[in-house]
Amino acid sequence: SPLAGVQVFNNAVSAFSKAESVVQQQHDQISRLAKEAPSEAKTVEMQKCLLAVSQSLSGLIDPALALGNAGSTPLSKDQLSYVPEFSQSFLSLYFNIEAIGKIVTGLKKDQLAQVQPELELILSPAVPLARLVLAFINVSASAHAEAFLSVSHPLRNIYALLKLVVDLDVKLGLEIFISNPSPVPKTSKPLSFGILGAADIAPAAIILPAKSHPDVVLQTVAARDLAKATTYAQKHGIPDVAKTYQDILDDPNIDCVYIPLPNGLHYIWAQRALKAGKHVLLEKPSVNNSTEAERLFLSPAPGLPRSPSSHSQPVLLEATHSLFHPAWALFMSHITPSAVASAKSSLWVPRWFFGADNIRFNFDLGGGALMDLGAYTASALTHIFDAVAEECVSCETSTHPGTDPRVDRCFHARYRFPNGGVGEMEGDFKAPLLKFSPEIYVTHKPVVVDAAEVDTKLRQGEEVLRTREIRFTNYVLPSAFHSITVHDQFAVREKGASQGTSPRKSWKKSKTLKAYTWRETGLSGFDTQPGEPHWSTYRNQLEQFVNKVRGRDTPQWIDGKDSVNTMRMIDMAYTAAKLPLRPTCEEQV
Numbered sequence: 209s210p211l212a213g214v215q216v217f218n219n220a221v222s223a224f225s226k227a228e229s230v231v232q233q234q235h236d237q238i239s240r241l242a243k244e245a246p247s248e249a250k251t252v253e254m255q256k257c258l259l260a261v262s263q264s265l266s267g268l269i270d271p272a273l274a275l276g277n278a279g280s281t282p283l284s285k286d287q288l289s290y291v292p293e294f295s296q297s298f299l300s301l302y303f304n305i306e307a308i309g310k311i312v313t314g315l316k317k318d319q320l321a322q323v324q325p326e327l328e329l330i331l332s333p334a335v336p337l338a339r340l341v342l343a344f345i346n347v348s349a350s351a352h353a354e355a356f357l358s359v360s361h362p363l364r365n366i367y368a369l370l371k372l373v374v375d376l377d378v379k380l381g382l383e384i385f386i387s388n389p390s391p392v393p394k395t396s397k398p399l400s401f402g403i404l405g406a407a408d409i410a411p412a413a414i415i416l417p418a419k420s421h422p423d424v425v426l427q428t429v430a431a432r433d434l435a436k437a438t439t440y441a442q443k444h445g446i447p448d449v450a451k452t453y454q455d456i457l458d459d460p461n462i463d464c465v466y467i468p469l470p471n472g473l474h475y476i477w478a479q480r481a482l483k484a485g486k487h488v489l490l491e492k493p494s495v496n497n498s499t500e501a502e503r504l505f506l507s508p509a510p511g512l513p514r515s516p517s518s519h520s521q522p523v524l525l526e527a528t529h530s531l532f533h534p535a536w537a538l539f540m541s542h543i544t545p546s547a548v549a550s551a552k553s554s555l556w557v558p559r560w561f562f563g564a565d566n567i568r569f570n571f572d573l574g575g576g577a578l579m580d581l582g583a584y585t586a587s588a589l590t591h592i593f594d595a596v597a598e599e600c601v602s603c604e605t606s607t608h609p610g611t612d613p614r615v616d617r618c619f620h621a622r623y624r625f626p627n628g629g630v631g632e633m634e635g636d637f638k639a640p641l642l643k644f645s646p647e648i649y650v651t652h653k654p655v656v657v658d659a660a661e662v663d664t665k666l667r668q669g670e671e672v673l674r675t676r677e678i679r680f681t682n683y684v685l686p687s688a689f690h691s692i693t694v695h696d697q698f699a700v701r702e703k704g705a706s707q708g709t710s711p712r713k714s715w716k717k718s719k720t721l722k723a724y725t726w727r728e729t730g731l732s733g734f735d736t737q738p739g740e741p742h743w744s745t746y747r748n749q750l751e752q753f754v755n756k757v758r759g760r761d762t763p764q765w766i767d768g769k770d771s772v773n774t775m776r777m778i779d780m781a782y783t784a785a786k787l788p789l790r791p792t793c794e795e796q797v
């Protein structure tokens with residue numbers, strides 16, 4: 209919790225220093241063992257060493273998570289003086305993990321097989337742990353961030369080793385670690401934003417992105433408790449505090465509001481904000497169900513007053529931030545929606561993230577894994593198929609012990625789409641550590657492609673068919689790291705030949721792509737879009753939101769129909785799972 213304050217830094221320094229010395233000792237022991245002739249005793253010893261390292265890394269999870277959550281906690285002068293020492297133990301730990309990985313993967317195949325599970329336990333948490341530390345350092349000790357960046361070297365190798373051991377393919381960009389862009393000077397009349405609720409997500413989603421947007425000032429926040437809002441405002445450098453959410457809506461100097469309330473309150477507060485003429489950035493999932501979505505997005509209340517800075521009706525956007533990152537556009541440019549045969553989107557949250565008292569387990573507040581994680585997995589499917597599903601064929605869910613039986617902890621849903629393709633999605637609030645990265649996997653039916661594009665000469669009456677598979681790793685937070693792997697299989701055959709006919713010629717082509725900026729996508733129409741490699745999904749989202757409010761082009765946009773489609777997918781899944789839909793708000797604004 210951010211309220212745990214700076215203590216978290218002290219805990220982390222001591223935990224990393226302890227882990228460093230254990231891992232150093234085990235590394236020495238493992239190097240010695242690797243030189244010995246193979247024997248059962250050697251294997252057992254090696255397993256023990258690897259487990260000791262793994263145990264040490266497990267001990268880092270809590271302190272590192274606390275660091276990651278502490279966000280912008282300022283460090284005292286005294287603490288800052290320990291940062292170089294901290295960077296030493298952090299880096300030494302990672303160089304030793306890398307070295308252990310190299311030694312063990314260098315063993316003969318049969319010996320490696322015997323210690324592989326233990327090795328996975330070391331390599332898999334290494335990257336997420338590093339990310340948490342870097343997130344903290346970037347914000348709270350940014351002057352020292354450079355020193356920590358040398359970790360990118362062992363991390364790249366750790367990824368390569370993971371690929372070798374568990375066939376997990378991730379392409380890493382160094383720039384990913386700079387998540388705290390410098391503040392920029394503001395325009396003469398920037399858009400003034402207010403936040404409804406002192407929510408956990410707001411620093412990442414709006415407070416930090418606003419600092420580097422010249423046309424945005426984060427002016428005010430309200431919480432149900434004034435003291436909480438005041439502390440929050442001080443911590444995040446927000447100039448004003450409003451007594452109530454409604455006070456923000458009544459303030460004529462506020463142009464836009466960000467609504468990070470529990471899902472069950474999204475509909476009513478979005479309606480109130482629109483009525484007050486505010487532009488609305490509304491957290492996902494947009495509302496509680498598709499009835500609310502249709503009312504909110506498809507039948508806007510008539511006669512809404514104009515916002516002072518807008519040229520038309522207020523803007524309303526569901527904050528599906530991941531769809532605003534250049535990587536999403538690059539991924540979609542490799543999809544042919546009409547030819548998608550199957551698509552599966554997954555998203556997991558490690559089990560320690562949310563306790564049973566979290567809003568996500570509260571039915572009345574719109575809780576449930578399908579609501580929360582499903583907002584990403586379902587919207588991804590509707591974009592990939594460019595359609596909403598015709599039917600949810602099946603949906604299995606489970607609940608978390610001691611929580612409301614109407615609230616799903618995890619789900620696995622299958623859909624039929626209008627083109628005959630099959631969509632699948634799964635998510636879990638209580639996933640094991642190793643299931644970390646969100647992923648999308650898409651297969652296509654064969655499509656005819658231009659022979660010149662694939663550098664092939666055709667004979668009379670022939671055509672080239674391409675059958676494509678794509679995997680997008682970390683589609684939810686691609687700014688942290690991502691990879692898009694495209695596998696194409698080509699076949700030259702007689703036009704119209706039946707599927708079983710052998711091709712005259714066939715070949716395969718694979719590529720792994722990434723895009724942290726619009727320029728890197730190489731896509732036309734996006735080249736004038738600003739962006740830095742370290743821009744988060746939220747920063748990219750804010751850019752487009754402001755463009756829309758200002759009446760400028762928005763090359764990347766999610767309209768109300770998309771949000772309605774997502775809620776239709778979620779409703780269908782709940783119905784198939786025989787769980788009730790979250791309640792519809794009947795209050796009139």
Ligand SMILES: NC(=O)C1=CN([C@@H]2O[C@H](COP(=O)(O)OP(=O)(O)OC[C@H]3O[C@@H](n4cnc5c(N)ncnc54)[C@H](OP(=O)(O)O)[C@@H]3O)[C@@H](O)[C@H]2O)C=CC1
Nearest residue numbers: 405406407408409431432433468469470471491492493567
């Ligand atoms: N885009 C993204 O990446 C993410 C989006 N989200 C979305 O943001 C929203 C908030 O999530 P998160 O920040 O994790 O949640 P929090 O619990 O931290 O924030 C919810 C906010 O709602 C306010 N609130 C108002 N009424 C209630 C009530 N009856 N019970 C509880 N809280 C209430 C809280 O109050 P107060 O007024 O007291 O401050 C609190 O600040 C959700 O819709 C979630 O799906 C969440 C995480 C990531």
Ligand SMILES: O=C1OC[C@@H](O)[C@H](O)[C@H]1O
Nearest residue numbers: 492556557568580581684
């Ligand atoms: O990005 C996210 O990941 C975890 C979720 O629970 C959260 O609400 C979501 O937006």
